[in-house]
Amino acid sequence: MIENPILSVVNLSLWYGKSRALQDINMQIPEKKITAFIGPSGCGKSTLLRCFNRMNDLVDGVRTEGTILFEGASIHDPNLDVNALRSRIGMVFQKSNPFPKSIYENVAFGSRIQGINRKHDLDPIVERSLSGAALWDEVKDRLHESALGLSGGQQQRLCIARAIAVEPEVILLDEPCSALDPIATAKVEELMLDLKSRYTLVVVTHNMQQATRVSDYTAFLYLGAMVEYGETQKLFINPAKKQTEDYITGRFG
Amino acid sequence: MLDQKRLSNRFGRAMTWLTGGTLALNLLLVAGLLALLIWNGAGAFWPRPIVVLTLADGTKAMGEVRDREAIPQVDPRAAPTMRLKLKVGNRDSGGAEFRWIDEPRIVSREYPGNAVVIERMEWGNLYGFVVGAGSEGAVTVQTAGGARQDVPLAAVVRTVRPNALGAWGKLGVYASRVREFLLDEPRESNTEGGIFPAIFGTVMMVFLMSFAVLPLGVLAALYLREYARQGPLVRAVRIAVNNLAGVPSIVFGVFGLGFFVYFVGGSIDRLFFADALPTPTFGTGGILWAALTLALLTVPVVIVATEEGLAAVPRGVREGSLALGATKIETIVRVVLPAAAPGILTGMILAMARAAGEVAPLMIVGMVKLAPALPVDGTRPFVHLERKFMHLGFHIYDVGFQSPNVEATKPIVFATALLLIAVVTVVNLAAIMLRNRLRRKYVTSAL
Numbered sequence: 154m155i156e157n158p159i160l161s162v163v164n165l166s167l168w169y170g171k172s173r174a175l176q177d178i179n180m181q182i183p184e185k186k187i188t189a190f191i192g193p194s195g196c197g198k199s200t201l202l203r204c205f206n207r208m209n210d211l212v213d214g215v216r217t218e219g220t221i222l223f224e225g226a227s228i229h230d231p232n233l234d235v236n237a238l239r240s241r242i243g244m245v246f247q248k249s250n251p252f253p254k255s256i257y258e259n260v261a262f263g264s265r266i267q268g269i270n271r272k273h274d275l276d277p278i279v280e281r282s283l284s285g286a287a288l289w290d291e292v293k294d295r296l297h298e299s300a301l302g303l304s305g306g307q308q309q310r311l312c313i314a315r316a317i318a319v320e321p322e323v324i325l326l327d328e329p330c331s332a333l334d335p336i337a338t339a340k341v342e343e344l345m346l347d348l349k350s351r352y353t354l355v356v357v358t359h360n361m362q363q364a365t366r367v368s369d370y371t372a373f374l375y376l377g378a379m380v381e382y383g384e385t386q387k388l389f390i391n392p393a394k395k396q397t398e399d400y401i402t403g404r405f406g
Numbered sequence: 407m408l409d410q411k412r413l414s415n416r417f418g419r420a421m422t423w424l425t426g427g428t429l430a431l432n433l434l435l436v437a438g439l440l441a442l443l444i445w446n447g448a449g450a451f452w453p454r455p456i457v458v459l460t461l462a463d464g465t466k467a468m469g470e471v472r473d474r475e476a477i478p479q480v481d482p483r484a485a486p487t488m489r490l491k492l493k494v495g496n497r498d499s500g501g502a503e504f505r506w507i508d509e510p511r512i513v514s515r516e517y518p519g520n521a522v523v524i525e526r527m528e529w530g531n532l533y534g535f536v537v538g539a540g541s542e543g544a545v546t547v548q549t550a551g552g553a554r555q556d557v558p559l560a561a562v563v564r565t566v567r568p569n570a571l572g573a574w575g576k577l578g579v580y581a582s583r584v585r586e587f588l589l590d591e592p593r594e595s596n597t598e599g600g601i602f603p604a605i606f607g608t609v610m611m612v613f614l615m616s617f618a619v620l621p622l623g624v625l626a627a628l629y630l631r632e633y634a635r636q637g638p639l640v641r642a643v644r645i646a647v648n649n650l651a652g653v654p655s656i657v658f659g660v661f662g663l664g665f666f667v668y669f670v671g672g673s674i675d676r677l678f679f680a681d682a683l684p685t686p687t688f689g690t691g692g693i694l695w696a697a698l699t700l701a702l703l704t705v706p707v708v709i710v711a712t713e714e715g716l717a718a719v720p721r722g723v724r725e726g727s728l729a730l731g732a733t734k735i736e737t738i739v740r741v742v743l744p745a746a747a748p749g750i751l752t753g754m755i756l757a758m759a760r761a762a763g764e765v766a767p768l769m770i771v772g773m774v775k776l777a778p779a780l781p782v783d784g785t786r787p788f789v790h791l792e793r794k795f796m797h798l799g800f801h802i803y804d805v806g807f808q809s810p811n812v813e814a815t816k817p818i819v820f821a822t823a824l825l826l827i828a829v830v831t832v833v834n835l836a837a838i839m840l841r842n843r844l845r846r847k848y849v850t851s852a853l
Contacts, residue, residue: 206729240731250722253745262740263730312726319730 155370159184159323159353160205164219167200167209174200176378177219182323182370187345187354189368189385191361193400197377198357199247202325205355206242207235223323240267243316247328249308251300251315256283256292259300259311263319278318286314287344306337313344317352324348326356330363342367361401365389373397440827447824450817451583453568453576456521456533458550459492459507460514467507468521468533468550469494477508493814495523495531496549503530503814519570522547525563527593530814532557536565587821596776596805597815601822603777607693607795608762608829610781614697614791615704615761616754622701623708623757624743624750630709631716632738644713651706659767662699667691667771671792687792691772693781694791699771700764704757711756715749716742751841755834762830765799773797775804798826 158181167175175197182188190198200209207228209215220227228238240263251259260279261269269275279296283289288310292303300311309329316324326345330338345354345367358364364371365385372382373396381388381397392398399405454470461467473491489508497503524532524547532547532555540546540556548554563586566579590600626647634640671688679687688694719742727737743750765773774794781793806812806819 208725208729211725211728236731236733238731239729244725244729246722246725246729248722250720250726252723252726252741262727262732265740266730266732266736315726315730 155181155183157184158182159224160355161222162201162204162219163222165201165204165221166218167197167204168216169212170214174377175204176376178379180372180379180382182353182355184353185349185351186369187349187356187367188370188372189364190355190357190372190374191359191364191400192374192380193405194359196374198372198374199327201374202327202355202357203244205323205325206239206244208239208244210235240319241321242323242325243319243321244325245309245312245316245327245329247331249305249312249332251303251308251311253299253301255297256300256303256311257296260314260318262315267319282314282318283311285317285348286310287340287347288314304337306333306340309333309337309341310344313341313348317348321352323353323355326354328357328359331359338363361389373400375400443820443824443827446817446820448821450821451580451587453523453566453571453579455517455569456523457492458516458518458521459512460516461507462511462513466550467492467494467505469505470523470533472504493531495533496529498529499549499553499555503811517569520567521569522565522567524557524565525598526557527561527563530594530598530811587818588825592776595809596801597809597811597818601796601798601801601818601825603780604796604798604801604822605825605829606780606782607773607777608798608826609833611693611697611700611768611795611797612758612762612833614693615700616758618698618701619704619708619757620750620754623705623753624712626705627709627712627716628738628743631713632734632742647706647709651710654766655703655764656766658699658703659770662695662702662767662771663691666695666698671695690792691770691774691794692792693772693795696768696772696795699767700761703764703767704760707757707760708750708753711753712746712750715746715752718749719745748841748845751837751844755837755841758833758837759830762833763799763826765797765803768797769800773800775800775808798822798829802826 160182162178162180162182165175165178166173178201190202192198203209204217204221205223205228209217217229220229222228223238223242226233252262254262257279260282261275264275264278269278280289280293283292288307291307292311300308303311309332313324313326313329330341333341342363345356348354349369356364356368368385370383371385371388373380373388373392373394375396381392381394383393388397389401392401456468457471459467469492471490472493474488475491476486477489479486487508487510489506490512492505492507493503494505495503518535520535522534522536524534526532532549534547534549536545537548537554538546543560544556544558545562546554546556564579564582568576568579571579587600588605589602591603592601593599630640630643667690671686671690671692675683675687675689723741723745724737727741728734732740772794774796777794777796779790779793781790781795782788783790802819802822805815805822809815
């Protein structure tokens, strides 16, 4: 059904201590498309997203079964360098989290981690990333001021610039617009559509309009299980499952 | 119901006055302390007029009036008679440096313009009149009693005719005396001269302490907050660290003597300075051991402040760094520590303030009344961490309470106390400015 899957989730289950947060998830994420996860709060969509770059490893008491294949190789392979994985699968968080550093240093951070430290190497990366995140024109005159002086929407786009600076293949976005006003949201959505040509995007959203506006594929999760997954048009216009229909028509959730 | 409300309002007003009044009282006490120190300390160097008193029995007394008080009487209702405390100096001929003179015995007071006070290298001040050149390189001085004596010029620190000086002249003498106090070595078993070695020792000891306590405290706090699994054991360690801050400082001194001086220092001596034994090199009190002892004393402060600084770094910022492919150690070094730096510096400020004022533990790990040489000088290897040192806090105690001439040194005690406060203030201000710079650089996150 999905062509060119870049990520394949295979029988993935996850437990926080004793409670099971994900139940036997199977899905494939297409390359260079936007895939949206929707569902009511606590359905496991953020948890699933954080499995892709193994951010759940940082939480105490998490146990997983099954695996995720990234370009055909398991991300749970014990020989795999998880830091290298995270530099290939970037992430943007619900709350914008710029580092308490200058705008320039925020964007250069990932490159510096990879050992790129010379100014004449970093300058083009910073400009390209900020331009890619549609932020360059707004900040080019104050690159060396604190990133914390930016507005909420600018901070979130800075986080996207920071993520694309390391040239990942996949960008995970965890409710990237939930703390933004409508205008900033529109800018981020526009940016996501723009980024689709070069990156695979996976976005968790509470906002079903947003899912219809930006995504090519949509997955509906409920109580840790994948209820329905398919092309966005089809899922919203003609859902196969009663639960999906109830959720998207606002009957619950 | 209404009564209760009114009562509650009245109680609220009373509390406002009580809390505000308590704060005002505290401020008043601090202001009073500072005013006392500044008045007595800064005024100690101002040239006072020399008075020549002619007494009823025909004798003369000459010196500076230092005090005036009522003579204690049997009948409390009788009119009070006053007496003067006169600093007469001339210790070498008269013995006592001060004389009490009852005012009724004074026939006349004069302030002759040619009266001179000669500050000498030995024997303190000489009050009298210069009457001519004496033998080779000396001046002849006639005292109030009429006796003449020769003072070799080499023994003269400063000659002042305070009665003949105008305001500017007095200011010049004042500046010269302050300069001597700040930059010269002490004389006459610390009762005269300057206190430079004590200033130097205090500042150097505090900086050595900072170099030791910063890595010790920050690394320990990093482990506690970032690496250790949070649980009962970590909680117990945290409580123990906090309690360590409450241990009396002399206990740290005893530990420092036993561990640093005898064990570590003794081992160093046996290994590297065996030739010099039985004379100890590091196996005796010194500025290094004093600094390390104080580092142990202040490390809880740094640990607590660092932990709070680390805890204040938002989780999202750490995750952001990890999600970019940074390892845990890269995240800590590049993101978490810079963000926590203002908190760490706050801890350092508290630690330095505490260390600068601490005296008791130092008395047994290397602080001395009079150090023969500074811990830094021109002979190789230039920095001598094994040397003993002088300290402002101990200097106050020594000069004020252990000196052979407590009365004469009272102004120096005040001046030294003032200076100790000034040194602590300067060190703190420097650290606070550094912290504020860092804060501006890493604007505290509004997230």
